[in-house]
Amino acid sequence: MTLLSAQTSVVLPDPVAIVDAFHEHFNEHMTMTREGQAVHFEADYGNGTLSAEEGRFAARINCVSENVLLSVKAMVAEHIVEFTGDTSLDFRWEGHGSDLRELPNLFVGRVVRSYNLTPRMRRVVFAVDNGIERLAAGGLHVRLLILPDQTRTPVWPHLSKTGAIVWAKGEDEQARRVYTIRAINKERAEVDIDFVMHEGDNMPGAHFGATAAVGDIVGIVGPGGERPEADHYVFAGDETALPVMLRMVAEMPAGKTVTVYAEVDNEGEQQDVRSNADLSWNWLYRRGQPAGTAGLLQQALRQHSWEKQDGLHVFVGCEKDEARAIKKVLADEAGLAKKAFVAAGYWVRGANDDH
Template identity: 35%
Template sequence: MTALRTSTLLRLEDSERLLAELLAHFAEHATVIRTEAGARLLTDYGTVDIARRAEGLSVEVSSGSAGTLAMIKVFIAEHVFEFAEAAAMVWSGDGADERRLPHFQKLHVLTASSITPRMRRITFRCENAAPFVGETHYQARLLIPPRGRPPVWPSLAANGRILWATGEEALTSRVYTIRSVDPDRNILTMDMVLHGQSGSPGSRFALEARTGDVVGVLGPGGGGRPDARSLLLLGDETALPTIARMLESLPSTASAEVVIEVADDREEQALVSNARLRIHWLHRQGIEPGRSDLLEHSLLDYVLQDKAALADDTGRFVWAGCEHALADRLRTVLRDHAALTRDRHRIIGYWARK
């Protein structure tokens, strides 16, 4: 496959500071190889080369498809302007004149129902479900237009950033897991947690969605199922759709220990898998979401009870999805008590407690 390429020059006085901040951040998302000129970033989607120049920093992106090339540009541009608001950049090369946002589709609501008191299931008809098939990328960004107004969908600017509608036309943007995909009928299913019942925009949409409602979607993205024969999966209810989808895709030769924290027994769901499972439901019993230490203690107990085997068995993988501050504490547990390399664990902050 011939690689597509695009490049830009960032003209900045303080380019060294920007380079350091970009590389520190990109290390969470890519393999960063520092070079004499700058750095090379390796990802599943493509390669990014950043080099020092007399005028600033040059950035070259290569990828196998126009869609992924554009999304890498978006990712870079958004972070450049996060760290250097005065930066000026214009892309040249493949796709430089493209203004349509890649991986964008319109979704039409088919059904909406409650599967537990705090979880709503929404099914959508999409334009093309094929990109969402597989176990590599489970997440998508839902774009919810204001009710009663025609949607104004996003587009691409020349600098690679996404142009969003503002004011009364502003979209609500939330990331959700694609719970299941029916490629033959172009149907996507998402399970949505009701945070504080109807208080948040995402929760309001989940409660008020009606057949025929139109929303947008960007994706797929994020991670999928780890390639391991033995999994420890931990999470609160926001991670439950991801965990359930992972379990359904596991082969009979795999095994998984599953620890899920929910409000009470009414939030438990039937989990189906061909793999060997041990499932533990933890109930907060009135404690607010994000304030419990149940998952933290469960991970610590697991690591301490099986520390030697966990370190030696490269077929094991630890995955967790939860509130951001708790995710940091889970990473600390693994760093302090388990000798796991980066490719054997993934801890994700799905939401932030206010």
């Protein structure tokens, strides 16, 4: 596979401390190998080296696509600023996409209709006038940019020369929330996004889903999130991960085996499940307990038989603390290798999830 590459370097007072900070911060999320003053990382989407060289911090990265390269460059740039605390640092990227200032993965979605799938899951269908092919070709989820006011002209983000994304501020600031593209209709240039109508205060994502009117606009940044290849899968998630689990099983070819544990409040939240794979779908019911507290996913994964680990991939999406606890179950109790599973915090109990 051809990888797209970019590199940068910046003079810093203590570049080794920044390599250390990256190592510590990202070790949990990808395979990292330390070699003296350098750390190499390896992930499904690419690889790279972060190093301290003659008073400079240097980053060299190689990624599978332009969107991923852009995100990794932004992530590196934003963390250099976070770790040094210096917002005035001046550096530039060389290599692929170094002259880009507009976000190539920003699309505009216009609401064409919305309706409830279940009492707590509402579908919003967006028309995407430009770029539906690119939106369909990539990963499974996107970042929605929710405008503060539909009557103002949107001020969309752009790229600084450091690779960081410059977001609109003040009255134009947009709430950023991650959602799954549940389905794409390329002929009609439409995408379906399913919003959980969860409890809570001040929740721009759920509020947008509940109130979206025909003609309302959102920014759509993405897509991201790769789908690891495997022979058999185990998926577990609450209703925020229901769209991605339903999409993944719907798109899975015959010959694969999948076991799914899907936590929802009650039977009224079930949706039709379609798949060509050999599928065992298990609904788990919280029955009024607050989301993220029932422990049903953890319990189901503890009881799952983990005998067949060859060619296995496990995906979990749920509340952040729950995901952390489940990671331990998968690694320590089920004995799964780090590469065999992803347990992602899809939302944070008691906090806004601005990405």
